[in-house]
């Protein structure tokens with residue numbers, strides 16, 4: 264028999280000791296397959312060979328019924344005895360080369376890897392796939408160390424994109440961390456995980472079918488986000504900064520022609536201003552802070568703004584729902600982590616948002632970006648935070664910070680201040696437009712997030728262009744408003760600012776931009 268073609272998307276790894284007491288392991292396996300499990304590994308540490316073989320035969324009868332491959336953990340003899348579709352071995356077990364020799368060329372062989380070097384060795388040793396772990400803390404075994412999505416990424420990047428080696432991640436994978444793990448671990452070489460391997464998240468769940476359905480849907484959403492990012496944003500496809508700048512007049516004209524609808528979960532202080540700014544620039548806002556509307560809206564809006572300025576439980580629920588549905592619909596998510604480091608609640612919410620969805624563009628002041636850098640383990644410099652406003656100019660090398668956070672989060676980062684910085688991890692620019700009055704009215708940063716969201720709707724495959732265009736458009740409006748004779752202070756500036764967003768011409772986006780590559 265030739266080697267089966269394997270779908271690695273949702274890989275169940277069993278452990279009878281962790282199986283939910285309400286059912287047998289066989290029931291867990293069957294329920295999980297009915298919920299979408301695509302591959303099963305029988306991993307039973309406490310059974311002797313005879314009992315393991317007997318259980319393996321029973322499990323194989325179930326998996327064969329659904330045409331799902333069964334692999335045996337560690338024990339090649341059992342795999343051969345029951346004619347399983349393959350086996351999985353660890354670094355401390357029989358070698359991969361020996362396992363392949365015993366199994367022959369037509370069985371599936373997987374090996375555990377925790378370093379890029381182990382992954383590269385697996386390429387040479389005849390494995391079909393690698394299990395990359397341990398990703399997160401797990402109760403199922405004592406990990407040597409945890410990799411997190413960034414450690415997983417380093418291993419994916421060690422495997423050439425065109426190599427047939429498949430990859431799954433293992434260790435602490437649950438429905439609420441799957442999406443981020445998959446989207447954030449994607450390598451710069453375009454490699455995205457082929458699947459997730461799960462023990463307790465399935466066998467220990469109250470309902471293994473429902474748990475499997477959720478995990479599979481989260482895996483697919485993470486995979487889609489990662490693939491979308493690389494389709495539009497891989498280095499080969501990235502437009503040069505010069506071409507991006509040249510595209511701005513057309514972007515603004517198209518924005519006005521199409522008037523894209525953006526879903527705002529904004530804050531009480533700026534809701535009216537962000538709605539008016541969106542309209543003035545040419546877009547259409549819908550201010551809808553209820554989670555119950557998020558799914559319906561995700562089908563009709565073009566992008567979403569999540570603003571944590573005035574946090575309540577229902578705002579948080581709505582932001583999480585809106586972000587997830589936007590991801591599922593392929594709509595851009597713009598995150599404005601207002602005052603992210605000011606309180607524990609804001610910090611936790613920021614973390615929860617980044618973990619629960621793929622954020623396409625993060626827009627913040629230096630303090631907010633610093634908090635995100637720290638939360639995501641990015642080795643950037645820190646600055647202090649007080650209230651929702653950032654202190655001082657922030658970083659000694661702001662361009663390096665935005666670039667590092669963008670690279671780590673696989674997204675675009677826009678850091679606003681006297682000079683604004685935008686990076687997608689590869690392209691980084693500094694924008695020198697704007698007026699001091701923008702810093703003296705509340706909500707000017709939030710309005711920038713709204714403008715970015717409108718441009719992201721027009722430029723779905725280049726969010727870097729959208730972020731730069733959004734900042735530039737509002738900064739030019741700020742300059743024009745600040746220069747008006749009728750503007751005598753922040754109050755009159757606020758009205759003039761909105762007027763000048765509406766008056767901005769596409770040509771001014773080209774002729775008045777002071778943007779340089781950094």
Ligand SMILES: Cc1ncc(COP(=O)(O)OP(=O)(O)O)c(N)n1
Pocket residue numbers: 274276304306336337351352353354355356373374375376393394395396404431433460
């Ligand atoms: C898919 C997958 N990845 C990794 C492992 C771990 O295997 P191993 O290192 O042999 O550890 P134990 O399973 O023996 O605890 C796995 N089983 N499956």
Ligand SMILES: Cc1nc(C(=O)O)sc1CCOP(=O)(O)O
Pocket residue numbers: 276375376394395396397398400401402403404406433434435436460461462463464
């Ligand atoms: C079996 C196994 N192997 C790991 C590795 O790092 O190689 S982590 C792990 C346990 C995974 O269990 P859970 O899904 O319950 O966290």
